[in-house]
Amino acid sequence: MAEEVTYREAVKRAIDKALDEDERVFVMGEDVGRYGGTYAVTHGLLEKYGPDRVRDTPLAESGFVGAGIGAAIGGMRPIVEVMTVNFSLLALDQIVNNAATLCHMSAGQFNVPLVIRMSTGAGRQLAAQHSHSWEGWYAHIPGVKILAPATVTDAYGMLLSALEEPDPTLIFEHALLYNMKGLLDTDDFGNFNIKSANVAKEGKDLTILTYGGSLPKVIESANDLDAEGVSAEVIDLRVLRPLDDETILASVRKTSKVLIVDEGWKSGSLSAELCTRIVEHAFFDLDAPIARVCSEEVPIPYAKHLEEAALPQVEKIVAKAKELVGSK
């Protein structure tokens, strides 16, 4: 039965279910226990499962992410929460040099079934050190899988499916999504898909590729565009590594025009990779140059008007889409 819940509640229910059903699962991270989680995702779980399974850590990202790798190799199924994507940079050595490489370096002898969750993104006036969007950058790395849930259904299902993965899986939860509400039906999660992109809205005039925290902005933009007679197809990428080329290219071939919306910067980015793949595989299907609405190439500023100017906004997306559709 479907129930309206927040994205935060959906993540929590998934963690709760995993802790309840699989004794190998435990949660570890900064302030996940007594504090209840910085974004209150794990609130109440310490009381239910105790400090061994809802484990507060010191401020030692490299240490506890590395410990998660070791625990995963040792037969556990850790869910490591890194408080924010910004702090994950302190654990890069463990993620990039160990989690991502151990399976290949050991010729498949050791694999790392580790789930790492973190909040990502900007939009709350937290300034340059708390507003990064590194998920596209993590998608650069062979050996990890990258998930970006943008709906309550994905927030729930992706976490549970990630725990079934034999490889390190990073889940990026945009901080602005936690309060978003949506319908969650927990009855049907047998073979939850964490391989494909999703056509979030069908359309015929252009394709908008996006994911995560930008999806609600893009849906709003697409609705505005509809009102102006422009039919946008919205693709929620969902999985940033490996990318679902098939779904992306099918939509490109259908509409022949592509707009990419990503809160990451443009240079050397996921949006750049998407452009390249489309050019490599569907160049002659395009009727116009690929367009992008991404964050401006500045450290994200604090002041509200400056931050808004730095990030993708509905007005920018709508304007860029109309420009694209107008061009032949």
Add this chain to the structure above:
Amino acid sequence: MRLILRLPKLRIMIEKEQSHHHLLKQMLRIRMFEEACAEQYSAGNIRGFLHLYIGEEAVAVGAMELFSLEDAVFATYREHGHALMRGISARSIMAEMFGKASGCCGGRGGSMHLFDKETLFLGGSAIVGGALPIATGLALANKLQNRNRLSVCFFGEGAMAEGEFHEAMNLAALWKLPVLFICENNLYAMGTALERSESETNLVRKVESYRVRCASVDGMDVLAVREAVKRAIRDVKELGTPYFLECKTYRFRAHSMFDPELYRDKSEVEEWKKRDPIDLLSNILRSQNLLDNTEIATMRSVVKEEIDDAIAFAEREPLEDVDNLYRFVYAEESLDG
């Protein structure tokens, strides 16, 4: 293939009478294996980085056979000796360094990344300090599953300047985890002497502040290492808490094959060579009339046979197929349970 590769492991187990002669032979085995590696490097059969363990053999030989096959062992990029002592065959290691399909990692790891699931040998890590948190996490898994097993992590003293060392010490002590940290203090972090990289050169004192139980031992004396590691294992198993053992040792050869050794005097190396771990043990045995030159010659020829066989094996084995390049980027087998 699998069976052939595993035969030397079986031989070690059978031989494992733990006599002094056995320890001597194992040190000779590592020494001669490393010398052969240097030759193969010069011949161009081994490439990349090659870090030789010559001079430090007493640590791996004194420690490694005290661990059970259920204990997990993490080592550094200077790990050929540990791998040999763990029971990974000389053939498998040499083939790995030759980049061959039958190497222990199918040519993906090379000298710095030897792995073996069967003996829970977890590398072979080439980022200084990087294995410490993982070993700590594996100890956490053991503790959470009520398994009375060790997680053992070897590292150099250079790692003690890394943040990951301190994060791992703190976690291991805070969470009371059964992990044995063995510091191979060879006095140089690549070319940087201990006193040029640590404000406190007494390593035990550094670690004590984390409330981790500690000891320091002469790492050139295989018998002393053996006793110290026995005590350390007992401590970890009885108390279920971490233990830090410093083994004071010395690297006789250059850091890697590219190192011109501008940072230390030859006289210092010569001085340390007077305490060569192989000579130290040989002299003890000789003084008690327990060893003669014939026995040493026999040991050498047995070891030489094993190493020659490993090289011949590595030479004749096929290269890993390029079609397999993408294998193991992600796990191929489904998860247990």
